[in-house]
Each structure stands twice: as C-alpha cells, then as structure tokens.
Amino acid sequence: MRLFAFSVRTAKEILRDPLNLAFGIGFPLVLIFLLSAIQANIPVSLFEIGRLTPGITVFGLSFMTLFAAALTAKDRESALLQRLYTTPLTAADFIFGYMMPILPIALAQCVICYITAIILGLPVTVTILYAVLLAIPVSLFFIALGLLCGSVFSVKQVGGICGALLTNLVAFLSGVWFDLDLVGGSFRKIADLLPFVHAVEMERAILNGAYAEIFPHIWWVLGYTAAVVSFAVVFFLRQMRNQ
Amino acid sequence: MEAIQTKRLTKRYKDTTAVDSLDLTVHEGELFSLLGINGAGKTTAIKMLSCLTRPTNGDAELLGNSIVKNAAAVKSIIGVSPQETAVAPNLSVRENLELMCGIHGFSKEKKENKTAELSEQFDLVQILDKKAGKLSGGWQRRLSIAMALISEPKVLFLDEPTLGLDVLARSDLWDNIRSLKGRITIILTTHYMEEAETLSDRTGIMKDGKLLAIGTAEELKIKAGTDKFEDAFVKIVKEASK
Numbered sequence: 020m021r022l023f024a025f026s027v028r029t030a031k032e033i034l035r036d037p038l039n040l041a042f043g044i045g046f047p048l049v050l051i052f053l054l055s056a057i058q059a060n061i062p063v064s065l066f067e068i069g070r071l072t073p074g075i076t077v078f079g080l081s082f083m084t085l086f087a088a089a090l091t092a093k094d095r096e097s098a099l100l101q102r103l104y105t106t107p108l109t110a111a112d113f114i115f116g117y118m119m120p121i122l123p124i125a126l127a128q129c130v131i132c133y134i135t136a137i138i139l140g141l142p143v144t145v146t147i148l149y150a151v152l153l154a155i156p157v158s159l160f161f162i163a164l165g166l167l168c169g170s171v172f173s174v175k176q177v178g179g180i181c182g183a184l185l186t187n188l189v190a191f192l193s194g195v196w197f198d199l200d201l202v203g204g205s206f207r208k209i210a211d212l213l214p215f216v217h218a219v220e221m222e223r224a225i226l227n228g229a230y231a232e233i234f235p236h237i238w239w240v241l242g243y244t245a246a247v248v249s250f251a252v253v254f255f256l257r258q259m260r261n262q
Numbered sequence: 263m264e265a266i267q268t269k270r271l272t273k274r275y276k277d278t279t280a281v282d283s284l285d286l287t288v289h290e291g292e293l294f295s296l297l298g299i300n301g302a303g304k305t306t307a308i309k310m311l312s313c314l315t316r317p318t319n320g321d322a323e324l325l326g327n328s329i330v331k332n333a334a335a336v337k338s339i340i341g342v343s344p345q346e347t348a349v350a351p352n353l354s355v356r357e358n359l360e361l362m363c364g365i366h367g368f369s370k371e372k373k374e375n376k377t378a379e380l381s382e383q384f385d386l387v388q389i390l391d392k393k394a395g396k397l398s399g400g401w402q403r404r405l406s407i408a409m410a411l412i413s414e415p416k417v418l419f420l421d422e423p424t425l426g427l428d429v430l431a432r433s434d435l436w437d438n439i440r441s442l443k444g445r446i447t448i449i450l451t452t453h454y455m456e457e458a459e460t461l462s463d464r465t466g467i468m469k470d471g472k473l474l475a476i477g478t479a480e481e482l483k484i485k486a487g488t489d490k491f492e493d494a495f496v497k498i499v500k501e502a503s504k
Contacts, residue, residue, distance in 0.1 A: 020364060020367045021364065021365050021366075021367055023364065024360075024361055024363075024364020024365050025361075025364075025365060027361075027364070028350055028353060028357075028361050031352060031353055031357070032350060032351075032352045032353070035352040036352065097346065097347060097348065097349075097351070098344040098345070098346035098347065098348040099348045099349065099350060101314060101342075101344045101346075101348060102342055102343070102344055102348040102406075102409070102410070103365070104313075104314055105312045105313060105314060105337055105340060105341075105342040106337060106362075106365050106366065106413070107334065107337055107338060107365070107366065107367075108365055
C-alpha cells in the first residue's frame with residue numbers, strides 16, 4: 020500500500036512533465052522517421068528498419084536515466100524526501116518506489132518505437148515481443164543509473180551529466196549511428212567495455228531471430244545491470260543517512 | 263508522561279557542535295517554540311527529534327519512545343513540516359494529501375474523510391485540484407502543514423513555518439496553528455520574536471547549540487528584566503556571548 024502510493028506519485032510526476040514526454044517518446048520517434056527517410060533515399064544498411072529500431076529503443080531508454088535522476092535530485096533539494104523520511108516508508112519502499120514505476124514507462128516507449136517501425140515496414144513477428152522483454156534488463160540498468168546519479172548529484176548537475184553527457188555517450192558508443200568498426204582501435208575497445216553496444220547488439224540479435232547471437236552481449240548487460248542496481252542502492256541509502 | 267524529554271542530546275559535525283547537551287522537557291498538548299538566530303541549532307534539534315539525523319550523544323524520548331532505539335515507533339507518532347517547501351509539485355493539492363494517506367496505509371474511506379477534513383480545516387477546498395507547484399508560498403506552507411497532520415500525529419514539528427511569508431499569509435497560518443493548540447503537542451522553530459510570543463505556551467532560547475533559557479514569554483521577560491519580549495531575547499543572547 021505504502022509502496023503503491025509512492026510509486027503512483029513517481030509515475031505522475033514523470034508523466035506530467037511535458038519535457039519528459041517530448042524527449043522520452045517524441046525524440047526517439049522523430050529519429051526513427053528521420054533516419055528511415057534518409058535510408059529510403061541513400062540506402063545505408065545500418066539504418067534498415069530491422070537494425071535501426073533496436074538501436075533507437077536502447078538510445079531512447081537512456082532518457083529514463085534522466086527522468087529517474089531528475090526526480091530523485093529534485094525531491095532531495097525540495098525537502099520532500101526529508102518529509103517522507105519521517106514517515107513509516109522504508110528504504111526498500113523508496114528504492115522500488117522510484118524504480119518500478121519507470122519500468123512500464125520504459126517498456127511503453129519500446130512498444131511505441133516498434134509500432135512506429137511496423138508502420139514503416141518492420142515485419143510483424145514474435146521476435147518483437149522478445150525484443151521488448153529483453154529490454155527489461157536494459158531499462159533497469161538505465162533507471163538504476165538514474166537513481167544513482169540522483170542520489171549523488173544536484174538537479175543542475177543531473178541535467179548536464181544525465182541529459183547531455185550520458186545521451187551522447189550512448190549515441191557514440193552504442194553503434195546506433197555508425198559502425199564502430201569504422202573507427203576501430205581504442206574507441207572500439209572502450210565501446211566494448213561499456214554496456215551500450217552490447218545492449219544494442221543483443222536487441223538486434225533477438226529481433227532478427229538470431230537467438231544464439233544474443234551471447235555474450237546479454238551477460239554484459241545483466242552484469243552491468245546488477246552492478247549499477249547495487250551501487251544505486253548503496254548510494255541512495257548513503258544519501259538517506261546523510262539527510 | 264511527557265511528550266518530549268531530551269537527555270544531553272548532542273549533535274557534532276566535525277569541528278562544529280550544532281546541538282550541545284540539550285536537556286529539554288515538553289509537556290503533552292503544549293505549543294513549545296525553539297527561538298534563536300540562524301545557526302542556533304533549532305533545525306538540527308528538530309531533525310534529531312524527528313529521526314532524520316542520529317544524535318552524536320544523548321537520547322530523547324517522544325511519549326516514551328527513544329529516538330535512538332525505537333525510531334520506527336517515533337515515526338508513527340510524529341508529523342513534520344520541514345523548513346523548505348516539501349510538497350510534490352506536479353501533484354494537485356488533493357493528490358498530495360492522498361499521497362500522505364497512502365503512505366500511512368489508510369483505507370479508501372479513511373483517505374477520503376481525512377482529505378475532506380484537512381481541506382476544510384486549512385481552507386484548501388477551493389484549490390484542491392490545483393497543482394501544488396503553482397501555489398503561492400503561503401498556500402504551499404499551509405498544504406505542507408496539512409500533509410504533516412494526515413497521520414493524526416501526537417507530536418507535530420513545524421520548522422520555521424512562516425519563513426519568507428508576507429504579513430497576511432503569516433497571520434492566516436498563525437490562525438491555523440492556533441486551531442491545533444491543545445489537541446496535539448507542537449514544537450515550532452522560529453526566529454520571529456512575535457511568532458514565539460504570540461503562539462507559544464513556553465519558549466526555549468537557543469544559541470550556538472545551547473539552550474540558554476526556557477519559560478513562558480512573561481517568565482523570560484522577568485528573567486531578563488525587560489518589558490518587551492524582543493528585548494528579553496536580545497539580552498539573554500548577548501549575556502551568553504560575554
């Protein structure tokens with residue numbers, strides 16, 4: 020009951036912010052339309068709808084970090100959390116209450132991206148459902164990263180770090196916009212050490228029915244998700260104690 | 263049983279002692295003010311009493327429950343309205359009140375009754391569907407106190423409730439606070455002399471984390487040998503600085 024009340028509040032705060040809707044839903048859709056239009060005129064295999072859509076869904080999920088971080092940081096700065104810490108809400112209620120409501124928002128974003136892709140010619144197959152299901156650990160990674168950043172940084176810092184830096188990192192190091200092998204060298208090595216390219220490759224593999232190819236990418240994604248969730252819990256509890 | 267009894271309650275931050283061996287007793291149903299200039303230790307004292315921060319030394323009991331050993335029991339009997347605005351800005355006034363009802367595990371019926379009762383008591387009826395973030399400072403503060411009262415607390419902490427409000431908003435909020443007097447124990451921090459004198463049954467004067475004097479407004483004036491409460495405050499604080 021307590022967790023539900025706090026979760027509903029989290030969802031309302033996020034969904035009622037028009038900027039969140041514009042970036043979370045609108046921006047990925049614009050990118051799908053735009054890059055599909057480019058692909059129609061100048062064929063690039065990377066922007067074929069079957070390769071482009073998984074990449075855009077992962078890129079779109081990076082905005083979940085911004086949502087989670089901005090809300091947590093704002094709550095800390097506005098003293099709302101201070102008030103709630105004096106209520107019977109437990110640490111687990113807070114952590115789940117911030118993270119869980121964003122998960123359906125993230126999955127809804129994926130579904131909207133795939134519906135758009137179907138309109139643009141993506142064949143309807145059961146692998147779309149698998150791709151949405153495999154987006155769950157990717158979503159949890161980005162949401163937990165948001166909780167972690169919101170527990171550590173101020174609202175202003177969150178805007179810069181999660182809004183500008185992270186989205187650019189995901190854009191450049193995920194292989195969504197260009198083939199990472201074209202750059203190669205250290206750039207490719209760094210990209211391979213981060214979870215973004217693995218999340219994109221995993222989603223591409225599952226969507227295209229190449230089930231064996233989700234490995235080893237899924238291990239990278241699950242490993243990073245587990246690590247970031249753990250750090251998010253530790254840092255949230257730390258700021259809770261510091262309050 | 264006393265509402266609050268502190269025993270050498272102390273909070274240190276590195277080299278600074280924010281609250282220094284505070285021994286204080288607040289009776290049930292009393293409106294007690296902690297008065298002091300900025301940095302006197304009022305907010306830190308309230309943070310310890312409301313289990314937001316652990317004391318470095320000492321302890322306090324709220325209706326017999328230790329803030330150190332039984333924080334959960336303390337949290338179930340207190341309401342807190344923090345110094346800064348503590349409302350959910352994208353939620354309406356009604357939703358803010360309902361949020362607190364949900365957090366305290368109220369049934370649907372109790373939630374509706376409590377929301378209606380507090381909206382009435384704090385004149386929030388006409389703005390129930392307005393977003394909290396769009397309200398003026400005075401209305402937000404009023405909502406903040408109403409939210410603190412949702413759980414029917416036995417002890418209510420109001421940290422600088424009228425800070426930054428205009429004269430009319432302050433007067434309205436004083437009426438709200440007066441209407442609660444006697445029904446629950448209220449601990450109010452303020453640096454407005456008039457607020458402490460007008461509203462409180464007793465006042466404690468703090469400086470540099472220490473409780474310098476305690477008593478009714480009249481007792482403090484007599485103690486300082488002054489006619490005005492403000493003069494009494496200034497004299498007590500200045501004498502402590504010597």
